[in-house]
Amino acid sequence: MVRKHSAADQPLRLDNQICFAVYSAAHAFNRVYKPLLDRLGLTYPQYLVMLVLWEQDDVPVKDIGEKLFLDSGTLTPLLKRLEAAHLVRRTRSSEDERQVLIALTAQGHALKDKARSVPQSILAASDCSVSELVGMKNEIVALRDRLNAVIGE
């Protein structure tokens, strides 16, 4: 009997992999965000950095990295582009000159108002109730945190 797909192959099937579900959902989100963020002049990772700064201004690069799980190799050039767009300022901390503090400019602050409609548009595109989304979000965050815990070992 010829079996093209044996039972042992099931774990390797693309459709069975949660990682691919997450990977492809991240790209789908990115494609939905693109036209919305184009109007703000931001990419999605830049938008995430702005979300951090709109919550807390004048923070070290390291803090942004810890919140977004990104390192300086990603953030340094990204922050330079935000600086070139006059949305943030980069200044060395006087207390600890190793740190670079990121602060919003007036333009950076002002952009927050234009960004308020974004989450609403994403919610609409999700075609899903808020409570369902909150439930999924909590599950995914819990999974992410368990994965990150393994990496630190």
Add this chain to the structure above:
Amino acid sequence: MVRKHSAADQPLRLDNQICFAVYSAAHAFNRVYKPLLDRLGLTYPQYLVMLVLWEQDDVPVKDIGEKLFLDSGTLTPLLKRLEAAHLVRRTRSSEDERQVLIALTAQGHALKDKARSVPQSILAASDCSVSELVGMKNEIVALRDRLNAVIGE
């Protein structure tokens, strides 16, 4: 009364965004996969392409792109790297010379056996039951498909 964080700011809070949960979970998966895939000489996107080919060999670039939601701008250089690693062959279809067919080499086929332990390791890192993961996966896939449906409009 000075309110640093108004109720109107809640939708813009990083921790409230499912997209960031998905985005950061995707990166967490990637970091867990990295040491496992290093032993196979693959990156995560290359691994996804190999998963497709292990299910169905000798497929056009376009079919791989549709399954993985990737375009030729991403796949062409990736497939050239897999070809340089002697895992796949790229040949023009004789029936339709616009198509490039991707076929596994003997090495590419053989790598499947070495890859069988990967899903098990990921499951362990997830620290989660299979049924929970399947449930989450189905929810995420449904969300992804709704997002992709919006893009097509």
Add this chain to the structure above:
DNA sequence: GCACATTCAATTGCGAACAATTAAATGTGA
């Protein structure tokens, strides 16, 4: 005070990811 380790950002190099364009092959309608 001084060697030493640690912290932090920047840099380099490589591999995605995608928009936009190009070019060749194929399909279609008059």
Add this chain to the structure above:
DNA sequence: TCACATTTAATTGTTCGCAATTGAATGTGC
């Protein structure tokens, strides 16, 4: 048949994402 549109990969340019390294600033143990 022949003009025209469509399909398919490849290419170019920009932006992430991360590993590895560098260099300056800071902390520490003796």
